[in-house]
Amino acid sequence: MAQRVVPKAVLPWRQVHLDFHTSEHIPDVGARFDATAFAKRLKDGNVDSVVLFAKCHHGWSYYDTQIGARHPTLGFDMLRAQVDACQAAGIKTVIYVSVGWDERSARDHVDWRQVAPDGSFRCLLGGHLDAAWKYICLGTPYLDYLTAQIDEVVRAFPEADGLWLDIIKQEPCCCVHCQAGATAAGLDWLNEGDRDVYRKTVLQTYLDRSVQAALAVRPDLPVFHNTSMVPRGDRHFFESFSHIEIESLPTGGWGYDHLPMAAKYAGTLPYDRLGVTARFHIVWGELGAWKHPNALRYEVCAMLTHGTKICIGDHLDPTGVLDTTSYQMIGDVFAEVEAKRPWCEGSVNIADVALLSAVSVRSPGSINRADRHAPEDEGALRMLNEGHVLFDVIDADADFGAYRVLILPDRVRIAPALKTKLDAYLAGGGKVLLSAESGLAADGSGFALPVGAALLGPSPFNPTFIAPRDDLRPDWITDPFMIFAPSLRIRATDGLSLGAVHEPWFNRTPHHFNGHINAAVKPEPSGYDCGVRHGQVTYLAQPVFSLYRELGSVAVKRYTLAALADLLGAPTMAVEGLPAAGTLTLRRLPNGHHVAHLLYATPMLKGQTVLGPLEVIEDLPAIGPIDIRLPGGTTAARLEPQGINLPVVDGKATVDRFACHQMVVFS
Ligand SMILES: [Zn+2]
Known part of the structure; x- marks a missing residue:
């Protein structure tokens, strides 16, 4: 028909x-x-x-x-x-x-x-x-x-x-x-x-x-x-x-x-x-x-x-x-x-970064509930929201050129059609952040993109521990920290290492185990790299996004967001003082004005139903001050719908306090 x-x-x-x-x-x-x-x-x-x-x-x-x-x-x-x-x-x-x-x-x-x-x-x-x-x-x-x-x-x-x-x-x-x-x-x-x-x-x-x-x-x-x-x-x-x-x-x-x-x-x-x-x-x-x-x-x-x-x-x-x-x-x-x-x-989202949905690539059009909540996609979304990154979620049919960085989370292997599109995107100056299996050829035999590292197969150890470079490590952690997930072994070749991988004495198996959780980390680095940046491509050897969705490690999130910031450079707009539970979006109106949306609440886990975890919102506490660096090309800031002009000093405006949702219009 x-x-x-x-x-x-x-x-x-x-x-x-x-x-x-x-x-x-x-x-x-x-x-x-x-x-x-x-x-x-x-x-x-x-x-x-x-x-x-x-x-x-x-x-x-x-x-x-x-x-x-x-x-x-x-x-x-x-x-x-x-x-x-x-x-x-x-x-x-x-x-x-x-x-x-x-x-x-x-x-x-x-x-x-x-x-x-x-x-x-x-x-x-x-x-x-x-x-x-x-x-x-x-x-x-x-x-x-x-x-x-x-x-x-x-x-x-x-x-x-x-x-x-x-x-x-x-x-x-x-x-x-x-x-x-x-x-x-x-x-x-x-x-x-x-x-x-x-x-x-x-x-x-x-x-x-x-x-x-x-x-x-x-x-x-x-x-x-x-x-x-x-x-x-x-x-x-x-x-x-x-x-x-x-x-x-x-x-x-x-x-x-x-x-x-x-x-x-x-x-x-x-x-x-x-x-x-x-x-x-x-x-x-x-x-x-x-x-x-x-x-x-x-x-x-x-x-x-x-x-x-x-x-x-x-x-x-x-x-x-x-x-x-x-x-x-x-x-x-x-x-x-x-x-x-x-x-x-009539507003449209402004995004520096695009999250290429792993589900959209491996199960296009799936109406399966498990795919609705694919951990690598949801983990990446959480990190980006909590990191106040301006981003879209896209499929492989999107115009990659509209974004400065593409993220391929954990499980996006590169079939030939996607490789052709990514090669063109990189040739046009785009940047790509890959993790775990993402970036591998469809058969897993090697990297399909120029990551600047040799792939040496899966690590026999789980957990492993990573010691990122000083500029990428979580600011309160000075020791190798645990990655409780299977990871890949890589060694930087012409790329720049993001840090070292440490390995434990042994895995926890019926043959031997140590203490409550894991055998201690060996003092010497393993010789493998936790990640690598090669110009426009950054690769992380651990499934950081799924891991964040499953276990919520703040250390893993901070490291991943630091690697993203290193690749992205200055964002279109930045905020200071917004907690991780707050989100930021920036939208463009038909008249060309930009509207920043600050949103904040703290859903609390209160129960469990057959449908899933039950998170409840009761309070909408006011928070602030939030400092906003204005998007390029704008010089004035106004709270809406209150109609209150904000002073702009050195390209920055400050929202003293807000509860739940506040729009700031830039012109
Ligand atoms: Zn039937």
Whole structure:
């Protein structure tokens, strides 16, 4: 089928994603819905767009449908009433259809369910008999049912401002339909590689047919498919999207690193972007649980620092009534968004450095949750954020020439196409920071880039210890310090050594061990180098980024950031006094002015759920002073939205104190 071109959307700034997953066991659904009160509460919450439900994860529809089934205890066309109320109040409406979860279909058509290679039905965080959402396979006749629903709902709501398709999580599947489809395509569904090939076919067919169904009726309709992440490295995937939404509930398994990762990557793609957090304490579906308003404020301000528009998730009570707590919280934070919008609208990120996502190279387009949190990518992101480096996250299709330094973290081996592109980048004056396997040829046989060192194979020791040069070592450590990860052995040839590697007397094995953790370091250096700089290329022989993600060693971070600073030279803009938990971004407005965003909070680890660590924000302490060296070519600094001019002395301005988020505009 010829693919439709999805028109690009310009998104609203203050959206609410109004979940409404409602079991048939709940009585009197919508019985207290009042159109006037519904619209008024959204208006009071400063909401300018709302995602409303046509069909939920339970598989019930909330409009008068001939294709599906209206919720059995809902007595009227609630979606029509909601849309009418919002239209009258000037609030945009986006129509939600659950795709990958549909409990009603899972019950009525067991053959439509995704089957894992071990023969089990795929469910979210549970098994077939648990209270767990059941994954539907998009390679089954369900796709006909779904596209008929899309056709119906798009016709029924011609005034809709968008179509929101959820749970696009097609995994390798062994259902009877995929068995037949794979076989017909000449593939073996018992073979892992073949299963993934067929999975991609099923996913692309879903994208094509869902878009076709919507755009055949409404060629201008914005369409979004939610994978719960922004897959990196397959730009073709987004051709079925009108825009990108970044679902990222920090307490719900995404963590506080996910938004910057996804937003920085999405910011390099030609789409408008919306960040999505929620008012819940942990995650979607909590009826009657709220995070502290300071957490919501921080999460929303974080989106502003990345230039995304804002969406806050809520869940409508089954009675059809919006609660007061949520809309007080949302109203306050959306008022702040509206006040700050003039210094965010149309802005682009300014970056000295680009983090070439390792996942984007080794698993392009992966929608696998583990790849969402690849340790080498997240570790690098953390270091750069904490080091207040101005950076983007990119894939191999990006324009490398836009950056002064590229970082290839830990696991980016260099295939021929990437080598050609990197060679041209280096020839044009670009610089590259490599670590561990990054920079090796695809087969690992040697370096594919001119690092100025000989590769002598993997070190037999773990841990090893490094003693960086004085200008690169952490300022409080004067002894060799531990690298608790496998590393490579190199020896500088025509490159300049970054320091020495020391080795322990022996590894901890069943044959021999020493003390609690490791055998002591031998006093004499091993003769190997911990890293090397050769002109425009710096190579670190340890997987510093994954290591930082796993173990958080400040010593490793400081050393790595020092090696980066040595390679980069003077940054476009620098700050002093901002703690590691603070982040810095610099964005350029359409009028040419630059806006520095200072952001600060300290999420604290308070618990653990099946989704991941639970980090909570309660306080937003004020910090300062922060000294800022102005970007080149600017001479004036002003706090916004306060409109207060800052004195500029010797190219520096000082923000005395701020809490959470402060914009400084340079002109
Ligand atoms: Zn299947």
